[in-house]
Amino acid sequence: MIEVSNLSVTFGQAQAVRDASLTIPPGARIGIVGESGSGKSMLGLALMGMAPDAAQVTGSLIVDGAEMSGASERDWRRLRARHIAMIFQEPMAALNPLVRVGDTVAEPLRIHEGLSRDAALDRALALFKEVGLPNPEARLRQFPHEISGGQRQRVLIALALACNPGLLIADEPTTALDANVALRVTELLTDLSVRRQMSLLFISHDLAAVARATTEIVVMYGGTVVERGPTDQVLNAPRHPYTKGLLAARPRPEGLRQGGVRRRLPTIPGTVPPLEKLPPGCRFAGRCPVELPQCAATRPPVVDNAVCHLLAEGGAA
């Protein structure tokens, strides 16, 4: 069980994450979606105590009953791998090129659980089988450059599972992979979460993958949570203007061609401004198609899981 309340990550004047709150019960599968720069990856890193040194992290984070705000690096190390594990976007670069993948997976087992190399490699073999690596015995002795991108991502998942974490954070796990491989990695993550009763935090801008992997969605924009709710509900009946824009901008095979003419992909006008230029109120102000006068200056209230002034006024975005 992980409870995040009012978590902020600040770099000088710029707030990469502002007052994010999130509860992750055991076995939950939660998606975090948003454009690049929305703060979703920074939130993931903050949950691992791995925000950059220059960042100031405030707010409360309770992991399995332990308060982690102000924890030392030593405390964080005890938490990583055994309570929360994380996999990253680039499976190519995320593995040490000089170490056999079996030894990479065995390393945390030897360090944290004091296993011998042979015992740790046995466990690594079992993990390789669990994540569906073909020919797992041979894989143990291979180097990262000798296996494919999808297999590397499976190795990283095996590494993350090694010490039986309660939560797996997957930061854009499918972005660097081919569509077909991405689909299977998504299925694997969902599967593992169900089988192991392990919570999954699936951070992605790929709405299709998130829809498949999760039961709950958190939408972020400019470092703030703008909407949250059950996955079907948010994707089929979005309430926040930003979520609506995001969904409309999603490429849909049936929508691309109409009457033989290639239709332009709808996009949200403008681009995400740099963090320090974001308005103090609703961060979507300035790009929002249905903006009210008070939006830029004051923070919007929460209305049925969406955070929006217009909804509070009774309007429909």
Next chain:
Amino acid sequence: MRRLPANLIIGGVLVAIVVGVAALSLVWTPHPENAMNIRGKFAGPSATYWLGTDQLGRDLVTQLMASARNSMAVALIAVLLGGSIGTVLGLLASAIGGWVEDLVMRFADISFAFPTLLFAIMLAAVFGPSLQNAILAIAFINVPVFARVARASANQIWTREYVFAARAAGMGRFAISRDHILPNIAAPVIVQATIEFAVAILAEAALSYLGLGVQPPESSWGRMLSEAQTLMYLAPQLAIWPGLCIVTAVLGFGLLGDGLRDITDPRLARER
């Protein structure tokens, strides 16, 4: 206006001091060069002899100034000689390509088997120790360094659009090298020259210390140190000043080169 990097400023100031002192020695020194005062040998600092005198009663400041001039002259000639030959070789390698380029680069690889000192030893063995041989040895070792820098930079320029335009207009390879490539590789070549200047000062000092460089009666920091070494129990102070001068000069040109690179190649600066 961007703030200048600290290494550029510090390096520039040190170089200005060293070069200024060397230039000043051409017109003025506190005492005539090599003027001996046997009764006043090993004197301590005084109003007449600011840093004192050596074992022959020569004024230390005067000898240090003359050494600065000699050191600058050796480094200047050696770097100019080796640098221009190397730059031309690099330009040719880049312009012609093919086996000429391979040959020049192979030559550059192999000449790294001969550090300056080794080459100076060969020349000294055949022709006897002399200043010319020291300069030749330092120049020789600069040739492959500049050939590599010039070729690498020139190869980049050859892919630019204005070079394509010049080729389309019918300009020859050598004319393009002279009119378009050379001006555009000037920055990295000058940066390299500044850094090699520091290396040359160090090499001159080492060769002179070993007796293969500046010969008497001309003075040199390296020679002053080798003389001071035999007098360490008698006059340890003599072993301090020439060394400080070498460090000042080498540090100055090294920092200046780094600083110039930082402002001419921002990509590298960010990585540091």
Next chain:
Amino acid sequence: MGLFLLRRTIGFVLTLLVVSVVVFAVMNILPGDPALTILGLDASEDALAALREQLGLNQPVVTRYVLWVWHAIQGDFGVSHSFKVPVAGLIAERLPMTISLAISGMAMTLLIALPAGILAASRHRKAADWGVMFLSQLGIAVPAFWLSILLVLLFAVKLRWLPPGHFPGWSDPVAAIRALILPTVALGLVQSAVLARVTRSSALELMRLDFVRTARATGLSRARVLWHHVLPNALVPIVTIVGMQFAAVVTGTIVIENVFSLPGLGRLVFQSIANRDLPTVQALVMMFAGIVVTANFIVDLLYVAIDPRLKART
């Protein structure tokens, strides 16, 4: 893998051959009469003729080169002029001195530079980093022979802890080691300045890479990440520099042996220059250049041992 080794070995032998041609050419073809150089201007014509005959100078240059190489391969470098003994014997006597100085100097370099570079990288933009960078900038500018003189001034002249020079021989190991301490420190301190910088910048580059983040995410300590993940990957650029530095250390021994009057090849080469002993100088220069080329060849082999990706590619 086998092909890679073969190609590198052929390249190594070819480089040695070209280097031997250069050494031979500089010492034999450049204007000047070796016999005259050796005997001096006032030598009699008979003595000159006899010496030319003895040196084989009457044969064509190519024949002389081939003979020189052919004999050198068999360990015969001719007869020294000043010592009147085979050059090979002179070298064999002094080689252990130079080798032990070069190895201890290199070890000292690594011992200082690797921890200093890693320390600076792990304390990036903090006091320790600035300190290491400042010292290394200074170290690059300090000539090894001046540092040696300063060390002698302090530890031999003033404090009288260590001898100022000369080598008592290995029959008294304690005295021998004491005599080697200052030369080793002088050699290592100066050389480590460059290496510490390279170590720092490659470690900094690597610490930004994703696999470092992965390692931290599995709960490994910063020290373990640094030593088990960052340093091995930093070794490839470090090994390159170490190969080049070994060349600098070897030529450095020539200077250091002269500063401390140690009876090695560096002393021998200067005695030979003073005695106009051309065969000995020629053999020694070839020897030093050969050591440099061999060091670079070993570096090539080390790459393969360090980086499994190279094995696959070649």
